[in-house]
Structure formats: C-alpha cells, structure tokens
Amino acid sequence: MEKIKVWDGFIRFFHWSLVLLIAVLYFSGEEGWMDVHFVAGYSVLSLIIARLFWGFIGSDTAKLAALLHSPKAVLNSIKSNSYTRGHNSAGSYMVLAFFCLLLVQGVSGLMTTDDILTDGPLVQYVASSWVELASSVHKLNFDILLIAIAIHILAIVVYRIRGKNLVKPMITGFSAGSELKDGEMKSGWWGFLILVVILSLVLYIWGLEPLEMLFS
Ligand code: HEM
Numbered sequence: 001m002e003k004i005k006v007w008d009g010f011i012r013f014f015h016w017s018l019v020l021l022i023a024v025l026y027f028s029g030e031e032g033w034m035d036v037h038f039v040a041g042y043s044v045l046s047l048i049i050a051r052l053f054w055g056f057i058g059s060d061t062a063k064l065a066a067l068l069h070s071p072k073a074v075l076n077s078i079k080s081n082s083y084t085r086g087h088n089s090a091g092s093y094m095v096l097a098f099f100c101l102l103l104v105q106g107v108s109g110l111m112t113t114d115d116i117l118t119d120g121p122l123v124q125y126v127a128s129s130w131v132e133l134a135s136s137v138h139k140l141n142f143d144i145l146l147i148a149i150a151i152h153i154l155a156i157v158v159y160r161i162r163g164k165n166l167v168k169p170m171i172t173g174f175s176a177g178s179e180l181k182d183g184e185m186k187s188g189w190w191g192f193l194i195l196v197v198i199l200s201l202v203l204y205i206w207g208l209e210p211l212e213m214l215f216s
C-alpha cells in the first residue's frame with residue numbers, strides 16, 4: 001500500500017517534546033524543583049505558541065482551520081474506522097482542548113506562587129486576588145489535563161484494538177491507507193525556526209535566572 005506523509009517533522013517534534021516536558025513538569029512541580037519547572041514551563045508555552053503559528057502557515061494536516069468540524073462529522077468519525085489524512089473530527093476537538101488546557105496551565109503558572117520562595121514572573125505585576133486565583137487554577141487545571149491525557153491514550157488504544165495504528169505515523173510521519181489523498185506538506189524546519197525565535201525571546205525575558213541556577 002502506498003505510504004503518504006501525514007505529519008511533518010515539526011508536528012512530531014512538538015508532540016513528543018510535549019509528552020516529555022509534561023512528565024518533567026509534573027515531577028518538578030510535585031518535588032518543588034522550581035528552576036527545572038520554570039525552564040520546562042517556558043518551553044511548553046513556546047512550543048504551543050509556535051504550534052499555533054504553524055496552524056496558520058504549516059502543512060495542511062497542521063492547519064487550525066482543519067480542526068473545526070460539525071457535531072455530525074464528529075459522530076461519523078467515531079463510528080467509522082477509516083484512516084484520515086490528519087486528525088479525524090473527534091480527534092480535532094481533543095487537540096483543540098489540549099491547546100486550551102496547556103495555554104491555561106502555562107499562563108496561570110506565570111502568576112502562580114508557592115507562598116514560600118518561588119513566584120512566577122508576573123506575580124509582582126498583578127493583584128494578590130489574581131495570584132490566588134491563578135495558583136488554584138494551576139493546580140485544578142493540571143488535574144483536568146491529566147484526565148484529557150488519559151482519554152487521549154485510551155482513544156489511541158481503542159483505535160489500535162480496532163486495527164488502526166495511529167502511533168506509528170506520529171513517529172515516522174507516514175501513514176498507509178488507500179483512501180488517503182495527497183496534500184500540501186511544508187518543511188518542518190520552518191516550524192523549528194519559529195520555535196527557536198519564540199523560545200529564545202521567552203528565555204531571554206524570563207528564563208535567565210532559572211537557567212543560571214540550573215547550570216551553576
Ligand atoms: C503528555 C501526554 C500527551 C499530550 C499532552 C498529548 C497531546 C497531543 C496533541 C496536542 C496532539 C495533536 C498534535 C498536533 O496536531 O499538533 C496529539 C496527537 C497524537 N498523540 Fe498525543 N499527547 C500525549 C501523549 C501521547 C502518547 C503517550 C501517545 C502514544 C501512545 C500519543 C499519541 C498521539 C497520536 C497517535 C496522535 C495523532 C492522533 C491522530 O492521528 O489524530 N500521545 N497528542
């Protein structure tokens with residue numbers, strides 16, 4: 001069966017870096033390793049912002065416009081078992097939910113305090129009621145994120161049981177399916193370039209102190 005490119009290099013890098021960084025953020029958050037936590041948190045925020053840019057100028061399968069579907073299409077995609085080039089309709093809403101949850105998590109982190117030693121970089125600029133709210137949101141939203149991750153992995157396992165391997169394309173970039181049509185793929189290097197610019201800026205503005213602590 002002919003192999004078709006479905007995920008460009010940037011989407012795959014984005015996905016697996018996200019998985020790794022969420023694990024790092026969980027452990028560092030729980031253990032109070034705040035320098036690691038801040039650097040990883042800034043990296044996730046930069047990844048998401050770069051991914052949103054890529055959603056406008058990236059490959060067809062990365063486009064944000066391709067993520068909006070009618071409720072009927074969502075139901076049909078749950079019933080059907082064919083390969084889709086890109087996210088299917090139900091998966092698209094999961095992806096949008098992840099983008100929102102990760103943005104809320106990252107932005108609330110900027111205003112979160114541990115009430116002892118460590119403040120997010122925006123704590124000094126906002127009212128204490130906001131800091132209190134953001135600190136609660138940062139904890140509660142993470143639990144919602146964990147539930148979303150569990151549903152995401154369960155869905156992938158269910159597709160696997162129904163004979164559809166979605167993980168391999170997210171690793172190799174290629175999928176096989178006679179019903180798949182070709183579409184426009186962009187070089188993932190442009191996505192990396194956008195990420196490097198955003199990450200450098202964010203680390204320059206907020207990350208120098210935790211980076212210095214990490215490497216001293
Ligand atoms: C921290 C945990 C995870 C998070 C936050 C996460 C998040 C995401 C996001 C945001 C996407 C959309 C990618 C994009 O278009 O930019 C996605 C897709 C995908 N993820 Fe994950 N993911 C996680 C864990 C996993 C794991 C452990 C696996 C493998 C078992 C996995 C397999 C996949 C696959 C196969 C897709 C593509 C689904 C499709 O074909 O539509 N994810 N994930």
Ligand code: HEM
Nearest residue numbers: 025026029030041042044105106109110112113114120142
């Ligand atoms: C975007 C991804 C992020 C994730 C997944 C994440 C996750 C977590 C988790 C699981 C905790 C432990 C909460 C608890 O004690 O129950 C935590 C704590 C914390 N996070 Fe994040 N975080 C992220 C980003 C950030 C950012 C960008 C900052 C600030 C720059 C930040 C600042 C903090 C602070 C100050 C705490 C300590 C709160 C406390 O001990 O009460 N986080 N985070």
